[in-house]
Amino acid sequence: MRIDKKTKDNLITYGIVVATFLIVQALASTGNLTNHIKGLLVPMTYYAIIAVALNLCVGILGELSIGHCGFMCIGAFTSAAFSKITADKIPSGPRFLIAFVIGIAFAALFGFLIGIPVLRLKGDYLAIVTLAFGEIIKNVINAFYIGVDSTGMHFSMENQMALNLEKDGEMVINGAMGVTGTPHDASFTIGIVMLLVSLVVVLNLINSRDGRAIMAIRDNYIAAEASGINVTRYKMLAFTISAAIAGAAGVLYSHNITTLTASSQYFGYNASIMILVYVVLGGIGNIRGSVVAACILYLLPELLRGLNKYRMLIYSIVLIVMMIVNWSPKVIEWRKKTFANFGIKKKV
Secondary structure (H helix, E strand, C coil): CCCCHHHHHHHHHHHHHHHHHHHHHHHHHCCCCCHHHHHHHHHHHHHHHHHHHHHHHHHHCCCCCCCHHHHHHHHHHHHHHHHHHCCCCCCHHHHHHHHHHHHHHHHHHHHHHHHHHHCCCCHHHHHHHHHHHHHHHHHHHHCCEEEEECCEEEEECCCCHHHCCCCCCEEEEEHHHCEECCCCCCCHHHHHHHHHHHHHHHHHHHCCHHHHHHHHHHHCHHHHHHCCCCHHHHHHHHHHHHHHHHHHHHHHHHCCCCEECCCCHHHCHHHHHHHHHHHHHHCCCCHHHHHHHHHHHHHHHHHCHHHHHHHHHHHHHHHHHHHHHHHCHHHHHHHHHHHHHHHHHHHC
16 A cells, blocks of 8 residues: 555654654663653653744744743642542543543633634734733732632632631632642654644644645635635634643643642743744754754753753754754755765665
């Protein structure tokens, strides 16, 4: 049975992820991974997932969004709140699965609601509005006080005392202090599974009729609309799916740490720019490149911590080299010639 080029590329992408997982598991089982490296594995997976989500919006849809950390924040807090409330009532496996559904659903819902006004904008204006959305989400969640007691759930935007909880009551979201005591359910295996699911969803979307319509809108908005493509529908579809995948990354993040706060560096402007860097250096529209770039560029600064003041210098040099290799026309031409010559020699 012949496999077309797109299917082959997709299988290579899945194979790289699975091979990486097997290599890491083999190293861990033989004791060749330090505890520091083990602690970086789950964050690496959710950074790869949100890079895939952002590339769907930036590379495939062609809309620059700098607010995807806001969707990640929504997925993180909704799932963490659910897991904390039901920690003693539902077994860990089903609870974590339901938490995933809740986090993804709420992120998708907000992606749809935000997309209604935002996707009417273009270029820099859309980027500014999505950036504002990410900052607004952080500040709104910082004002939430939610508690639970025998009488039910209590909500306030004033302070903890305004909830009037009973003695046996429990705080779920405590304003700027966030959520504490979330069950530690995330693992590297679950992260890899979610990364594979995200890749399957995005790559199949790209290769589908809907994906071709989305890319037609990216390439020429007016021509796509003149051809009968429902521009609003397809833009909303891509943006909502992208937000949902970002929400899944947030679920992994919230269930991998002890204390979850909206003021965390993982939900701010710098985090959004960092994820955009992963997408750009991996190749805009190149989903596999986003995964590889996210993994390398996340692990590199952590692995270079022993070099102290030279760590960020080396990291900056790597960023520049990756940018030149991926985007310089002369380097791209040289790569094509080199690989073409290699292919001829191999056939001979």
